Amino acid sequence: MSVISAKGLTKNFGKFKALNGVNLEVDKGEVYGFIGPNGAGKSTTIRVLLGVLKATEGKAEIFGMDAWSEAVEIHKRIAYVPGDVNLWPNLTGGEVIDLFVKLRGGSQRRKREELIDRFKLDPSKKCRTYSKGNRQKVALVAAFSSEADLYILDEPTSGLDPLMERVFQECVKEAKNEGKSILLSSHILSEVERLCDKVGIIREGKMIESGTLEELRHLTRTQLHVETREPSPGLVKIPGVHNLQKNGRAATFQVDSEKLEDVISYLSSYGVLKLESAPPKLEDLFMRHYKGENSGPVGEGG
Structure with a gap:
């Protein structure tokens, strides 16, 4: 009960x-x-x-x-x-x-x-x-x-x-x-x-x-930082990639969890030298629901 x-x-x-x-x-x-x-x-x-x-x-x-x-x-x-x-x-x-x-x-x-x-x-x-x-x-x-x-x-x-x-x-x-x-x-x-x-x-x-x-967790995105042997120009076009920031052969971005395999597969063809991932956080899920809303700051009361 x-x-x-x-x-x-x-x-x-x-x-x-x-x-x-x-x-x-x-x-x-x-x-x-x-x-x-x-x-x-x-x-x-x-x-x-x-x-x-x-x-x-x-x-x-x-x-x-x-x-x-x-x-x-x-x-x-x-x-x-x-x-x-x-x-x-x-x-x-x-x-x-x-x-x-x-x-x-x-x-x-x-x-x-x-x-x-x-x-x-x-x-x-x-x-x-x-x-x-x-x-x-x-x-x-x-x-x-x-x-x-x-x-x-x-x-x-x-x-x-x-x-x-x-x-x-x-x-x-x-x-x-x-x-x-x-x-x-x-x-x-x-x-x-x-x-x-x-x-x-x-x-x-x-x-x-x-x-x-x-x-x-499946509703949130994983943060990735990757460095490849060769530049990966098509990364921005892959579905599920968000907030991409590139610096030469290094890239930092978020990826929808269900698209993670596709992104890793694409990057592997450019020779992955370094790959760091941060697990999705509750804050990411929360902000996806409230980002851009005029709902006021997160705080006391309610």
Whole structure:
């Protein structure tokens, strides 16, 4: 059984359709990367899953329960971290962490202390004195200290420095190894590629690609750098070759994965002296969908 199952989710705000038939499936022990630019519908989808918003159409279930009508039961088993954490200004970070953990019915004191140390958080300070990054740390420590079965993380590393991002990534991997499920909304594509088993790309309220990273690799292009014994003048005419840059007998270009064999076969007749390839990246796939679109920068919210 899927931990998260969303089918045909539609959400209208007046005449504006924020979500348009979104399908999303997250299995047990899986890290699902949910990506898209500002305003694409990521946060709206997450609010529907959390039972904060009611879908106009479609159905969302978590642990087999209805996300809207059974939200209270569902929340006992999930941990949620938003991209911009608001905390009680007069409580200390440690008090907030304890409150959140208690609300979820867990008490992992040793885990709490270990996470505070790893995230280099001072829990004795009042929340009003915290920077954005420290507020995120409080929410992350509270989430990973709790006995949750599902983590819903919406731009969770917003405001963290690279060292703390690495600690976060370690925590996600540890949770996955314990059989937990994670829905990770992020605009940091390298983070998604490093952590996620499956990826869904949303654009203007519609899911435009979803699947495992391996399933999506065929949609991206491989970067090649090649040097030949003789110049290869016809390379530019070969179908599947893109962004060709030539310098004498050296050439750098991208090639559609399904045309790779044809390109290599053509180059071999000119005597290949050097061939370097870089595997297709998630960023290449993402940019193919968004290049030239006026969809705004990739970032928080959505």
